[in-house]
Amino acid sequence: MDVRRLRLLVELSRLGSMHEVAAELATTTSTVSQGIATLGREVGAPLVERAGRRVRLTPAGQRLAEHAVTILAAVDAARLDLDPAAEPAGVLRVAGFATAVRRSLLPAIVELTRAWPRLEVRLLEHEPAEALDLLGRDDVDLVLAYDYDLAPAAWQPDHVARPLWSTEWGLGVLDPTSAPVSAPAPGAGLPAYAESDWIVNSRHTADETALRALSARAGFTPRVVHRIDSLELVHDLVLAGRGVALLPLDRLTPDGLTVLPLADPPVLRAFAVTRRGRDQWAPLRAVLDELERR
Template identity: 65%
Template sequence: MDVRRLHLLLELSRLGSMREVAETHGLTTSTVSQQVAALAREAGTALVEPEGRRVRLTPAGRRLAEHAVTILAAVDAARLDLDPDAEPAGTLRVAGFASAVRRSLLPAMADLATSYPRVEVMVHEYEPLEAFALLARDDLDLALTYDYDLAPASLRDDLVATELWTLRWGLGVPAGEPRGPFASYADRDWIVNSRNTADEEVLRTLASMAGFVPRVVHRIDSLELVDDLIVSGHGVGLLPHGRASRRGVRVLPLTDPPVLLRAYAVTRRGRDRWPPLRALLERLSTPTRHSSTGIDGVSDGD
């Protein structure tokens, strides 16, 4: 079987339409249809069937798509492992949120530059959902992402995540404000991230446990801008402990339940054997878990 056709079948199982697969891969819908039909001839069985104006995978097509995850990962691993002792060389495409780049990637890049000068690292700043999409299209080699213990992320089965570190989060309020229970902030305006839904999920979970529905007014990437909004009295929001917030912002601990951000290195299954990527993964810093110092913030754009 042609592995390129297997990849298209796997994308069809996830995206659900020939048109979306074609748009994702820069092909025409007719080309995708022809490739899936050719794969069906190779497999000796029908892989898709009509469903109104769309198509759906047959039971055999779904089973083959499940096998494709393992097959494609094995092909990647075999290709990248042909010379496992070769000196790492090549361009690594890495995307991540700002604090993981500062905390984990930059120290690793400094070490790589000394140990393996033929490895080049291209850095892009993206939120997790954006990075996952780039990984799925094979436009990235490594994504530095995060989720929260109260809002765990779900991964596609062809992606592999390695936890790097965790960080406690709290509630950011004006510094002079007396501390109260979480429910005492029910009537306040709230600030959440504009490009990732995880912190809003955490907020709504905490608010539900406290018996209220939060009024989300502001959607902001930059933690410094979140500070400014809090100081000027325009709202409150979740912030990391240990970060050097603007003077006038106090981060109250959340203990019932606590909130932990978890940072990950995510790769496509089978890619971690590629020497440049393996060298970088080995060098990613792993600070003490549940650290509360030495970070400039853990949200995109901080």
């Protein structure tokens, strides 16, 4: 059923005259009459009947008009919801890695909910592969993902990835003052840790790919022993002398752990990822604009 014809029927039930409907909708009486007749053929029942010089709705027409009020209200609500110029309102689902949620999304939410109180952002903490799978199934609207310059992400054709920020990573090791005498000297470089046990991410392969690229340049193959998702647990393992790991240079570390800069450091790059063509939805547009502003 054409919603324009449903609107004719609703106006006829309200005004009681095709002439008045035509005047209300800035059209002709003939157009109104033809639209109502076509709608009747579509539903298989007459919708109007003569009542002297005027027409009135049949019982079928009255029932359809009642349905049409609800249908048209839903259509209008959908149009408003999808209008890029509308006030951001509704639920936006975001999946992202913890650092980006802390660094980018949470500060953005504070500003957004102050400006748009009808906007609700729901969070799911996931590594990129998991989050992008949710995006592909339309289970989330926005993903905060990352890759490394040494392990670039392979975005899907329907992905739009917007750069947010980047940070260099170094080598997380025991502080020289805490390390055993046999530990490499400060400034010894990556090859000095060729025989060390290494810690990599358990839920994303990008940092291991970056590590293997770095170590190949240095002439060794890393012995990956531990696979850990939490950076705090990586810190604990390094402090316990159970291995070394790539860690961000701009992150605070506990006493006893230091992050050594590398001559050619890997760079982690954070992105806001959406499905192509979805970014004009007002809630998503508002969040993207705030993230990019930051």
